[in-house]
Structure formats: C-alpha cells, structure tokens
Amino acid sequence: MISKAQFEKEIDLIIENAIREDVGSGDHSSLACIPAEAKGKAKLLVKDKGILAGVDFALQVFGYVDPNLKIEVLIKDGRTIERGDIAFYVEGSSQSILKAERLVLNAMQRMSAIATKTNTFVQKLEGTNTKILDTRKTTPGIRALEKWAVKIGGGENHRFALYDMVMLKDNHIDFAGGITKAINKTKDYLKANQLDLKIIVEARNLKEIEEILESEGVYRILIDNFNYEDTRQAVKLINGKCLTESSGGITLDTARKYAECGVDYISSGALTHSVYNLDLSLKAI
Template sequence: MISPEQFEKEIELIINNAIREDVGDGDHSSLACIPTNATGKAKLLVKDQGILAGVEFAKRVFNYVDPEMEFEQILKDGDPIKKGDVAFYVKGSSQSILKAERLVLNAMQRMSAIATKTSEFVKKLEGTKTKILDTRKTTPGIRAIEKWAVKIGGGENHRFALYDMVMLKDNHIDFAGGITKAIQKTTNYLKEKDLDLKIIVEARNMDEIREILRSDGVYRILIDNFNYEDTRKAVDLINGKCLTESSGGITLETARSYAECGVDFISSGALTHSVYNLDLSLKAV
C-alpha cells in the first residue's frame, strides 16, 4: 500500500487540479456581483440517506481556497445520515465559499455514495471472516478520495496502483508463457530491483490453482469467476498456504454466499464504478 505521505500528496494534487479546472482565471460569476469584502455562512445540508464521507476532505478544500475560513463540524466521516441533517457550517469570504462549493459537493456526494455502498457490503459479510476490498476501477484523477471513501465505509483498500503490489492476471500470465514462468520472472525481478512487494496471482480454474501452489512467494490467490462450489473446493485446496480472494461480478446479493465459502477477501469494482451520488447541498444561512 502507499505510504501516508504519498496519500497526502495525492489528495493535494486532486484539490489543486480540481480548483485549476473549475476556477481557471477566476470565478467571474462571484466576482461580478459579490463584493470582495463580503462575508457569509453556509451549511452542508443532507437531502438523502446513507453514510457520510468527505468532511475531512471538505476541510482541506476550504483551507486551500481560503485559510481564513472558519469550519464548524457537526457530523464526522462514517456517520449515518438522513434527510435534513447538517454536516457542517462554514463561515468567511462569500467569494471563497462559492469558489470551493462545487468541488466540495462533487467530492462529498461521490464519497458518501461509495461509503454507503461499502457499508452495505460490510453488513452483508458480518459474522464471516471475509473482508471487502475495492479495486483499481476508479474514476481517473480522483482515485485517492474514492479509496478513502471505501475505508470510511468500513472496507479495505486493495493495491492503490500498479506500483505498490504485483498482480499477475490472465494477460500477464499468457504473455509471460504461463503461471510458473510469470511467478519466477516476477520473483527474480523483485529481487534484482530490491523491491518488497506482495504478489497476487489470478487463477481461472483448479488446475491453475494447483500450479500456483507449486511456487513459493505468492501472497494471495485471486479466485476469479468461480461458482460457489468451485470456490469452496479452491479454498480447501489452498488450505491456508496463502490468502484467498474471490472476484468477478460479485454483487451485494451474492457476496454473502462467497464469504461463506471461506475466502479471506472479496473484491468488487462496483464499490467505486457503480454508485449514484448522494444528494447533498451547500446552502447559505
């Protein structure tokens, strides 16, 4: 996983680029009709139900836009929310509030949707040992806040990107000339480059699992697109030699059944690529 320092840098880059994209050479709507010295107050109003996420991100956005703004927090990330709740108040320059408004809402609406969906998966898996993971199926440019939202919802992050973990999937295996060759080449590469990265290998059938188990150094086997019966057989075959992960079209409706097969993890791209933004508004008070 990426370090806390790397994560912070990603958040800074997201805010910097989003403000650049949205504001450009100036918020001319506000500049045209609101005096520079005008001050105001606004509240984050909840108009939906779910899990709140993005409050800490919002603080950073407001501080980035105008360090003089005052932030009064009412609710925190991870809190359950319902229509009519107020998450926070912000007070300061009216122009600054309006400059930050769209980025705050865009981020919090999406983050809250992701946290809500993740929380639903977590509840489905209660009582099992299985943990829900996200994937790299994220929105380009804002991966850090989407993965942050997964954590807020009670899930866990898979690898952040291509550089912090090795995952040998079907195309890697086929291009490398097979599973054993792919693992051997990867092990040699990591040793040569002095890289301490975990290796995950995807298996498409039981024969591939048997082949993976003949190699050392595999951290986790990705049991991809198996049915329930074959997943149970795969878990029994692996027998704790490495961790197990189910993936491939797993939904909220099927997650529990896969967890009951005994896998350590379930990964779902749906946590980040198939959500509907929660309805939130920033209203002047």
C-alpha cells in the same frame, strides 16, 4: 500499499488540479456581484440517506481556498445521515465559500455514495471472516478520494495502483508463457530491482490453483469467476498457505455465499464504478 505521505500528496494534487480546472482565471460570477470584503455563512445540507464521507476532505479544500474560513463540523465521516441533517457550517469570505462549493459538493456526494455502498457489503458480510475490497476500477484522477471513501464505509483498500503491488492476471500469465514462468520472472524482477512488493496471482480454475501452490512467495490467490462449489474446493486446496480473494461479478446478493466458502477477501469494482451520488447541497444562511 502506498504510504501515508504518498496518499496525502495524491489528495493535495486532486485539490490543486480541481481548483485549476473549475476556477481557472477566476470565479467571475462571484467577482462580478459580490464585494471582496463580503462575509457569509453556509450549511452543508443532507438531502438523502446513507453514510457521510468527505468531511475531512472538505476541510482541506476550504483550507486550500482560504485558510481564514471557519468550519463547524456537526457530523463526522463514517456516520449515518438522514434527509434534513446538517453536516457542517462554513463561515467567512463569501467569495471563498462559493469558490470551494462545487469541488466540496462533487467530492462529498460521490464519496458518500461509495461509502454507503461499501457499508452495505460490510453489513452483508457481518459474522463472517471475509473483508470487502475495492479495485483499480476508479474514476481517473480521483482514485485517492474513492479509495478513501471505501475505508470510511468500512471496507479495505486493494493495491492503490500498478506500482505498489504485483498482480499477475490472465493476460500477464498468457503473455509470460504460463503461471510458473510468470511467477519466477516476477521474483527475479523484484530481486534485481530491490523491490519489496507482494505478489497476487489470478487463477481461472482449480488446476491453476494447484500450479500456483507449487511456487513459494505468493501472497494471495485471486479466485476469479469461480462458482460456489469450486470456490470452497479452492479454499480447501489452498489450506491457509496464502490468502484468498474471490472476484468476478460478485454482487450484494451473492457476496455472503462467497464469504461462506471461506475466502479472506471479496473484491468488487462496483464499490467505485457503479454508484449514484448522494444528494447534498451547500446553502447560504
């Protein structure tokens, strides 16, 4: 996984680019009718039910736009929210509050939706030893926010990007000439380039799992699109030699059954690519 410093840099880049995109040469709506010295106060009003996420990000956005803004947080990230709740108050320059408003809302609405969906999977898997993982199926440019939201919702992050973990999937294996060749070439590459990266290998059937197990150094086997019975057989074959991950069209309805097959992880792209934003608004008071 990426380091804390790398992650923080990603967040800084998101804020910088989002403000560039949204504000550009200036918030002319505010500049036109609100005096520069005007002060105001607003509240983050919850109009939905779920898990709140993005409060800490909002603090960073307000700080970037105007370090003099004062924020009083009432509900922290990861807490359950109900319609009518107030997450925080922000006070200071009216122009600054309005400049930050859309970025704060866009991010918090999506992050809260992801955290809420993730938490439903976490609850569904409660009592098993299986953890829910996100994927790289994220919105371009804001992956750090979406993966942050998964963590807030109680899930775990998969690799962040192509550079922090090796995942040999079906196309890599086919282009490389087979599973064993793909693994051996990967090991040689990592050694030659002095890279310490974990290796995950995808298996499409039980025979491929047997072949993967013949190689040393595989961190996790991706048991992709298996049915329940074959998943149980796969876990039995692997027998703790490496970690196991089920993936491929797993839904909230089927997640627990896969967990009960004994896998260590279940990954779901739906955590980030199939959510409906929670309804939040920033209201002047």
